[in-house]
Amino acid sequence: MSAIEVLRLPLSVDLSGFIELLRRLDVPFRVSEESGEQVLWVPGPQLAEQVRGLYQRFPEGDPQFQLPGQAPHEEPRAGLLSQLKASRLTSLMLLLTLIVAGATGLGDNFSIIRWLSFQDFQIHGDYVYFASLAEMLESGQWWRLVTPMLIHFGILHLAMNAMWYWELGRRIESRQGGFMLFGLTIGFSLVSNFAQYLTSGPSLFGGLSGVLYGLLGHCWVFQRLAPCPAYRLPPGVMVMMLVWLLVCLSGLITALGFGAIANAAHVGGLVVGCATGLLGGALARARR
Known part of the structure; x- marks a missing residue:
């Protein structure tokens, strides 16, 4: 025929x-x-x-x-099992995050957290002493550059980050594949962690928020250059996330007693995510 x-x-x-x-x-x-x-x-x-x-x-x-x-x-x-199979990398990342959350007691088990934090630390009384980052890297502890994304402090912190990673990760995995999602996750974690370290100095921080802002920026800019259904976010999502970022930057959340916010990690993730979205969207547009 x-x-x-x-x-x-x-x-x-x-x-x-x-x-x-x-x-x-x-x-x-x-x-x-x-x-x-x-x-x-x-x-x-x-x-x-x-x-x-x-x-x-x-x-x-x-x-x-x-x-x-x-x-x-x-x-x-399809049910949840089929969705998990269709988004293997997204599912594995969330499973690893949940395992770490359980092992660290959602921020209470410092004996495990210190092996995943950006810098090793010791607690003596009311003081926290951080080891030198250069010494950590010289001793081969390169995993510290990305593993802070696995640390979460509290169930709400974990639930919100896991929900958004499931939403954004599946979109990228379906459109650009698991390897791309893995590369973006590691890259965004690296940039956001360094941004936080350079801004605040030695400190204890963690969570997927910097990665999430990177994934959000990637989808947003990619969609504007090379429109595709997978990256078409619900109306108002980008505005809501940017408003939340500005509220956090204002210091209001910390002043209300909800804890310190890793603002530099959020901004760093968003900037590099927009950059990768610009590159990926431009390449996709050129191929069309």
Whole structure:
């Protein structure tokens, strides 16, 4: 059966959501590039008409839709186990975070925290003595540059960070893969931890917040340059997170007695996340 041209669109049009819909529906297709345009082909004129009508209704994709006569597809309504399998790196990172939270007693077990903190420390009475970062690195303790992201102080701190990592991590893993998410997580942790250290000096800090602001900035800028359904955040999310960042920077949260906030880590993560989003979005836009 010969291939029938269904759509011919400019390269700037994002077909990723519609392509994902066709994959979910097990529709055979191929996409080619001709004269600066992307062309979608399917076998047979009857299927071509169905797919053309489907695009008119759902140009960005709709996981709940089935073609006439097709058996319902279970994947869009998959349970938690299927979601975990589809987002393996996101799930593993959260599992590791939960294990560390349990081992550290959510910030109470300093004997374990001191092995994951940015700098080793000793507590003598009311004083905390931090070891030199240079000495730590010279002795091979390079893991300290990123492991503070695993330390959380309190159940609310853990719950909020885990929720946002699950939300943002899955988006990036589905769009750019687990290796990219892992690289971004490690890179954002490294930058945000150094930013906090350079700003506050030797201190005890931790949490995924710096990484989360990095992932948020990455998705936000990437989406503006190369729109895709995976990175389309709900309206107001970016505004809410920026407002929260400004509230934390004002010192209000600390003044109210809710503890110190690693503001430099948040800002550092957001800046480097916007940078990676700019690079990734520009490359994706150029490929289109």
